[in-house]
Amino acid sequence: MLELTFDADARALYAYFTDINEGDDASQLEIPGVFLLDAAGQIVGIRLQLASAPKKSFLQYAQGFEELSYDEAAQQLTLSFGQHVVAATEELPYDAIIDLDRKGRALGLEVQAMIEFGLNERLDVLNPWLVAFDEEAGDEFDEDAEDADEQADAKLGVKAEAKAEDEDEDGPAVHQPIKLNPNLPKPLLPTDQEVHSGFVALVGKPNVGKSTLLNAYLGQKVSIVSPKPQTTRVPVRGILNGPDAQIIFVDTPGIHKPRHKLGNFMVDVAKRAVPNADVICFMVDITVPPNRMDREIAQMVLLSRKPHILVLNKVDATDEADKHLQEYRDLAPWEMEVAVSARDKLGMETLLAEIVQRLPVGHRLYPEDQLSDVSERSLVAEMIREKVMLNTEEEIPHSIAVEVEEWEDRGKVVYIRANISVEKDSQKGIIIGAGGSMLRKIGATSRFEIERSLGRQIYLDLWIKVRENWRQKPNELRWLGYDVKFFRD
Ligand SMILES: Nc1nc2c(ncn2[C@@H]2O[C@H](COP(=O)(O)OP(=O)(O)OP(=O)(O)O)[C@@H](O)[C@H]2O)c(=O)[nH]1
Numbered sequence: 017m018l019e020l021t022f023d024a025d026a027r028a029l030y031a032y033f034t035d036i037n038e039g040d041d042a043s044q045l046e047i048p049g050v051f052l053l054d055a056a057g058q059i060v061g062i063r064l065q066l067a068s069a070p071k072k073s074f075l076q077y078a079q080g081f082e083e084l085s086y087d088e089a090a091q092q093l094t095l096s097f098g099q100h101v102v103a104a105t106e107e108l109p110y111d112a113i114i115d116l117d118r119k120g121r122a123l124g125l126e127v128q129a130m131i132e133f134g135l136n137e138r139l140d141v142l143n144p145w146l147v148a149f150d151e152e153a154g155d156e157f158d159e160d161a162e163d164a165d166e167q168a169d170a171k172l173g174v175k176a177e178a179k180a181e182d183e184d185e186d187g188p189a190v191h192q193p194i195k196l197n198p199n200l201p202k203p204l205l206p207t208d209q210e211v212h213s214g215f216v217a218l219v220g221k222p223n224v225g226k227s228t229l230l231n232a233y234l235g236q237k238v239s240i241v242s243p244k245p246q247t248t249r250v251p252v253r254g255i256l257n258g259p260d261a262q263i264i265f266v267d268t269p270g271i272h273k274p275r276h277k278l279g280n281f282m283v284d285v286a287k288r289a290v291p292n293a294d295v296i297c298f299m300v301d302i303t304v305p306p307n308r309m310d311r312e313i314a315q316m317v318l319l320s321r322k323p324h325i326l327v328l329n330k331v332d333a334t335d336e337a338d339k340h341l342q343e344y345r346d347l348a349p350w351e352m353e354v355a356v357s358a359r360d361k362l363g364m365e366t367l368l369a370e371i372v373q374r375l376p377v378g379h380r381l382y383p384e385d386q387l388s389d390v391s392e393r394s395l396v397a398e399m400i401r402e403k404v405m406l407n408t409e410e411e412i413p414h415s416i417a418v419e420v421e422e423w424e425d426r427g428k429v430v431y432i433r434a435n436i437s438v439e440k441d442s443q444k445g446i447i448i449g450a451g452g453s454m455l456r457k458i459g460a461t462s463r464f465e466i467e468r469s470l471g472r473q474i475y476l477d478l479w480i481k482v483r484e485n486w487r488q489k490p491n492e493l494r495w496l497g498y499d500v501k502f503f504r505d
Pocket of ligand 1: 225226228240241247332
């Protein structure tokens with residue numbers, strides 16, 4: 017049976033024909049079509065009109081599903097949900113998207129409806145096919161799997177008691193929050209006066225520069241950055257103090273089409289940041305035109321009814337900054353738009369002023385010397401993950417997780433033992449590299465950055481562990497700290 021997921025925030029319906037991983041979708045087809053409606057106006061199917069005959073392999077993954085049929089003569093792909101009489105059709109407000117792999121095989125499709133379409137009330141017929149993002153089978157805490165995991169740890173010499181102790185005390189990733197770097201000049205701030213203060217969500221697609229902007233404002237890295245999409249996995253709060261304002265930026269994971277439970281978690285925590293924010297900065301990459309995901313995020317921002325600013329990033333990277341401007345403007349009635357370069361720190365004062373005037377007046381919500389809510393321990397784990405991401409290719413960057421397992425102040429140095437989890441044995445080999453060269457490189461670059469950030473000498477002990485298919489396993493995700501309950505406000 018073909019399973020569907022419906023993202024109510026984005027009003028998007030997804031149907032995947034096969035399990036897919038990051039990078040499997042090599043290209044996309046945009047195809048016009050119609051909703052098939054019964055006499056009551058309920059959606060009972062979708063018909064897509066292909067422009068030309070597809071390759072033979074196009075429907076290879078889709079073949080087993082009785083809901084799908086292809087009319088060769090008419091070049092129409094139809095999804096029918098049950099034996100309903102089609103009484104009417106209604107044009108899809110946007111072309112459907114079909115993801116293709118490198119061989120041109122259709123991996124799945126996405127259909128988006130407009131806000132005013134009232135899609136959910138018309139989805140009743142589709143209910144038996146709908147699965148919720150977060151309620152797939154096996155999502156319950158799996159004690160057997162947890163036991164098996166501990167046994168595997170014991171075999172590898174990992175101290176299960178030490179881990180349990182860590183987790184009992186403070187959860188998987190809680191430690192001292194990062195304070196302002198003592199080497200940086202401290203702003204002189206009046207303490208008890210009222211200021212503009214509140215939460216500012218940085219939301220957008222992966223790779224648009226959200227983390228770069230946050231780090232640029234704070235003058236210190238609190239959120240890791242890489243050229244690969246989906247770098248940020250958990251919301252990171254960075255606190256900027258000024259004489260008249262305290263701005264708590266919330267850097268969120270890039271919103272994308274989730275393909276595994278880790279992706280579901282990332283999108284879920286990103287979306288939760290929107291209703292909790294006082295101001296929303298919708299960040300886009302001005303060098304490329306908006307796509308379906310930008311439209312979905314813009315709708316979500318609009319629905320929140322929060323003050324919202326369009327932040328057009330990467331102006332440094334194009335000579336035609338206004339080429340796609342109108343298309344971004346058309347996504348929503350923005351209260352304000354500001355063009356910036358997070359990399360070159362351009363436009364940042366203007367954006368800050370726009371943010372501050374939209375924040376409520378009150379007291380500072382965080383101590384003035386606190387830079388982030390990220391613990392030192394989490395930041396160190398993230399910095400190591402960043403170095404693995406920067407030094408590896410293909411599927412590796414997305415397949416790893418890093419946990420700091422031991423942290424001991426030994427006077428002159430801080431001893432830090434960290435585990436890099438991978439999904440397969442083959443990935444372990446890649447991370448170690450020939451004669452250990454890759455691991456040495458990751459260790460050296462991580463140590464340099466961690467020492468700079470902590471202002472202390474460290475001894476970094478890196479271990480690699482295979483946690484098979486961890487991104488799909490709820491208990492593994494919880495163990496690694498990717499659990500929504502840790503990120504509730
Ligand atoms: N040219 C240019 N590149 C930028 C700018 N801002 C960010 N980048 C680059 O864009 C890439 C992605 O930046 P990130 O800050 O990791 O983007 P993000 O939106 O946080 O990405 P996710 O974590 O995937 O959601 C990195 O290679 C950055 O160096 C900018 O203003 N100009």
